[in-house]
Amino acid sequence: MPTIFTKIINKEIPADIVYEDEKCLAFKDINPQAPVHILVIPKTEIRSLADITPEHQELMGYLLCKVTEIAKAQNLKEGYRVIINTESHGGQTVYHLHIHIMGGRQMNWPPG
Numbered sequence: 073m074p075t076i077f078t079k080i081i082n083k084e085i086p087a088d089i090v091y092e093d094e095k096c097l098a099f100k101d102i103n104p105q106a107p108v109h110i111l112v113i114p115k116t117e118i119r120s121l122a123d124i125t126p127e128h129q130e131l132m133g134y135l136l137c138k139v140t141e142i143a144k145a146q147n148l149k150e151g152y153r154v155i156i157n158t159e160s161h162g163g164q165t166v167y168h169l170h171i172h173i174m175g176g177r178q179m180n181w182p183p184g
């Protein structure tokens with residue numbers, strides 16, 4: 073099912089895009105929980121990490137490499153947190169696979 077992120081991919085609604093190529097899009101979270109809070113999404117509609125199969129192996133590796141590049145471009149030299157909330161107990165609210173990059177402040181553990 074298409075979500076609001078499909079509308080962002082299709083430029084039907086605006087987003088503050090920090091990176092885009094043919095496979096993925098990265099944009100600022102509308103409700104940031106850290107000074108830097110970026111979402112990296114595949115352009116392919118995948119519901120959640122729970123739907124990943126071996127056919128997605130290359131794409132998932134690609135997305136993680138992009139996370140590193142984007143974090144570097146954002147100057148997150150002191151580190152950052154990468155989160156993939158997955159389904160209901162994982163706290164996922166938008167059912168289009170996305171990787172959170174959060175940085176610019178000290179993160180705590182354990183998360184809530």
Ligand code: 5GP
Pocket residue numbers: 076087088099100101102103104111156157163164165166167
């Ligand atoms: P989840 O809770 O599913 O892991 O994360 C979804 C994230 O998407 C939330 O952090 C939320 O603030 C963000 N979000 C939801 N709708 C929009 C939107 O329309 N634009 C942007 N930029 N972020 C959104």
